Amino acid sequence: MASSTSNPQQPPVAIVCVGMAGSGKTTFMQRINAHLYQSHQQSPSTTAPPYVMNLDPAVRSVPFESNIDIRDSVNYKEVMKQYNLGPNGGILTSLNLFSTKIDQVMGILEKRCLPSKQPATEAKAPPSPTHILLDTPGQIEVFVWSASGTILLSSLASSFPTVIAYIIDTPRTTASTSTFMSNMLYAISILYKTRLPMILVFNKTDVKDESEAVEWMRDFESFQAALREEEAAMEERGGGGGGYMSSLLNSMSLVLEEFYNALSVVGVSSMTGDGVEGFFEAVEEKRQEFEREYQPELERKRKGMEGMKAEMREREVRRMMGDMGVSSKAKGTGKYAAKGGKLEEEAETVSDVEEMEAEEAASGLVDPDEEMAEEEDVEFEDGLKARYESALREQGGPAATLKSAEYIRRTQG
Numbered sequence: 001m002a003s004s005t006s007n008p009q010q011p012p013v014a015i016v017c018v019g020m021a022g023s024g025k026t027t028f029m030q031r032i033n034a035h036l037y038q039s040h041q042q043s044p045s046t047t048a049p050p051y052v053m054n055l056d057p058a059v060r061s062v063p064f065e066s067n068i069d070i071r072d073s074v075n076y077k078e079v080m081k082q083y084n085l086g087p088n089g090g091i092l093t094s095l096n097l098f099s100t101k102i103d104q105v106m107g108i109l110e111k112r113c114l115p116s117k118q119p120a121t122e123a124k125a126p127p128s129p130t131h132i133l134l135d136t137p138g139q140i141e142v143f144v145w146s147a148s149g150t151i152l153l154s155s156l157a158s159s160f161p162t163v164i165a166y167i168i169d170t171p172r173t174t175a176s177t178s179t180f181m182s183n184m185l186y187a188i189s190i191l192y193k194t195r196l197p198m199i200l201v202f203n204k205t206d207v208k209d210e211s212e213a214v215e216w217m218r219d220f221e222s223f224q225a226a227l228r229e230e231e232a233a234m235e236e237r238g239g240g241g242g243g244y245m246s247s248l249l250n251s252m253s254l255v256l257e258e259f260y261n262a263l264s265v266v267g268v269s270s271m272t273g274d275g276v277e278g279f280f281e282a283v284e285e286k287r288q289e290f291e292r293e294y295q296p297e298l299e300r301k302r303k304g305m306e307g308m309k310a311e312m313r314e315r316e317v318r319r320m321m322g323d324m325g326v327s328s329k330a331k332g333t334g335k336y337a338a339k340g341g342k343l344e345e346e347a348e349t350v351s352d353v354e355e356m357e358a359e360e361a362a363s364g365l366v367d368p369d370e371e372m373a374e375e376e377d378v379e380f381e382d383g384l385k386a387r388y389e390s391a392l393r394e395q396g397g398p399a400a401t402l403k404s405a406e407y408i409r410r411t412q413g
């Protein structure tokens with residue numbers, strides 16, 4: 001049990017449970033929650049219970065108590081009614097509404113979960129949680145591929161080591177090589193989308209253990225042998241060979257080797273509790289990996305984004321000043337404005353101004369009135385530019401009106 005109660009002085013690790021509908025996410029959450037509560041009961045002075053968040057707005061009831069529940073802030077049924085949406089649109093909009101409160105959520109999480117930095121002289125503070133558990137909607141794509149899912153995950157990862165637990169229904173997934181491959185490809189897409197360490201949790205091992213799946217992952221020859229067996233069985237039934245599908249699966253089993261190496265794999269039965277210890281050992285491993293590899297990468301990205309933001313601000317100011325340069329030179333209202341008794345072409349765009357200036361310079365003629373007016377323009381524009389720049393800086397850039405968008409920019413590429 002020691003592995004699940006890691007050092008309470010370090011920030012808790014956030015475990016985000018994702019998986020296809022029916023894979024057993026909620027049952028798994030209940031199991032690991034119960035396991036952590038048990039550790040807490042065994043040594044209440046050193047271990048705190050986990051901090052639990054439910055992000056599934058459509059779930060009717062959860063078999064565990066949540067500290068933060070999306071259903072407390074968003075009424076999924078009302079959202080569907082008000083915005084005239086179907087079930088998936090309702091979940092997506094509820095998540096979007098919830099993510100607008102991400103600042104408050106992160107504030108609560110940091111206050112409740114980060115170890116307090118009290119001086120040694122003061123009374124010992126109660127232990128802080130070692131784990132934050134998050135349950136997500138069964139419609140996996142709604143969470144992983146939405147902007148709100150990205151906001152939630154990137155905010156979480158900017159404050160806590162964050163690990164994705166991808167729950168797999170073992171009996172269903174190992175029923176055929178193509179189902180297995182589809183599930184692995186889905187896991188890959190989540191890994192690359194979230195860019196967070198991932199643990200593959202082969203659930204329901206009380207029905208079928210994970211050994212076959214693990215063998216398929218570790219040894220592509222055994223996967224190809226299973227594929228050949230399936231083809232032979234299909235041919236026997238008169239269904240023909242695997243055709244392009246089997247050669248595709250064959251090649252993919254070779255390509256995926258690199259991906260499998262990046263993952264931790266565990267077998268768990270959420271029903272009996274078998275394998276939960278192994279899961280927490282994998283979490284500890286992934287936490288170290290997060291600190292070693294992912295955090296520096298996040299930091300680098302954050303710094304890069306700050307630099308980009310400053311550059312963007314500078315570009316905005318320059319573009320704006322360019323536009324104003326046109327309008328200050330373009331006096332008059334028509335395409336042609338009268339000057340000195342003759343009609344003179346007026347600039348309408350930046351390139352017009354540049355062309356006209358080039359013509360003037362080539363002719364060597366400079367109007368003294370215009371020269372003075374130009375000096376005034378420069379002074380006026382410099383003052384204006386300084387005011388705009390300071391306004392933009394105060395606002396944090398013209399595009400930074402939404403705090404939530406700020407979060408994405410700060411943490412994601």
Ligand SMILES: Nc1nc2c(ncn2[C@@H]2O[C@H](COP(=O)(O)OP(=O)(O)OP(=O)(O)O)[C@@H](O)[C@H]2O)c(=O)[nH]1
Nearest residue numbers: 021022023024025026027138203204207269270271
């Ligand atoms: N035998 C067995 N059944 C399990 C296990 N874990 C979950 N189940 C069953 O699988 C079904 C789905 O479990 P849930 O926990 O509701 O799955 P979910 O992924 O949360 O489902 P959604 O909320 O629809 O996304 C339930 O009938 C569970 O009892 C397990 O380890 N072993």
